Amino acid sequence: MSEGTPLIEERDGKVAILTLNNPTKLNALSQEIRDRLLVVVPELVRDPGVGAILITGAGRGFSSGGDFSKSSAARSAVATREAFRSAHIWIRELVASETMVVTAVNGPAAGAGFGLAMLGDYVIASQAAFFRSGFPTAGVAPDYGLGWTLPRAVGSVRAREILMGNRKIDAAEAGRIGMVTRVVPPERLMEEALAAAHALAGAPYAMGMAKRMVRRAFETTLEAYLDEEAFSQAVAFASEDFIEGALAFQEKRPPAFRKI
Structure with missing residues (x-):
């Protein structure tokens, strides 16, 4: 993988593989990653050669969520709204398109990273993965569609407890409550996720x-x-x-x- 590339883009037949590549920060969603997703996702869902998109993270994490390292000061409500409207363009594309989406959660998925993980039609989690909302301690609201996807996966009562309680959900529990499609050993994650993506891309x-x-x-x-x-x-x-x-x-x- 290219160390300076924020989003690794690969193809395996009908499957497009996107790897978040900010491993020193557990793949925090930097502006560079977000800008690239805004370009790449709409292209892929319109590409007749792509039947499924597989999203994962480089290194030991899936995504730690928003990258606050360059913006600790409060932003205006208008600036924040416009920033999220850009993200919502490609999030809508993933959810509303007929292109199948697989997320391979290889490690921690927190905040917006949790939201990104739950955008998958199939969510394949490594035994080393865990999920945490993070929003209560950051003083912000759930984003990346998590308040929409999570209740559909686990029900509204459990979703409120996960989002508001900020409790760590390990892979085993995520599997038990139906939050992920299945849990696999770390060494088999990409093999299983890629096989699922190819199966979903078939018809x-x-x-x-x-x-x-x-x-x-x-x-x-x-x-x-x-x-x-x-x-x-x-x-x-x-x-x-x-x-x-x-x-x-x-x-x-x-x-x-x-x-x-």
Whole structure:
């Protein structure tokens, strides 16, 4: 990995791998990292050759959250709002797009780093990982979408306790309460995360619709949801993915899907 590159960008077939590269600060989200994410994420979700994005951290941490080393003084509310609006551009892209996202949490994930970890459709955690909100001690509100993603993973009662209590959640507990997809030994983390990303990248339309429909389940009525389900299936059955999947089944071979 390049020591001076804030965000390492690699490709493994249909999987784009992004590695936060600020290891001396446990991958605190420096301005350089945030600027690069703002450029790279929208490009990747629009790239027909990318079916999944895998996000991890260099060294022993996933991300310690915001980098306050250069801005200890209070900023104006307007400046802070505009800074977060920039971050929200690529956060919306990750969540709302049909591109699958895997986060490989290799170590501490705190504050905004916790929020980033929870943006994954799959969250694969090393046994060495842990999570902490950090917001109460920093005197700030939860960010990077954490107040939206965490209740959907663990329920609102438990999410309040995690966010407001600032309690350290180790990987084992995260697995027990359904906060992460699974927990694996540290030496197998990237192997497992990459395998998951390739599996999710396999059928782009089907996976993208599943991602969208799970999200919509929390946002709409059952009647509206079922109408959307019927529409999605109507489009799916007329898609190249379905034709290829049916043909592959008949010919007893793996399907060769393409991103739509």
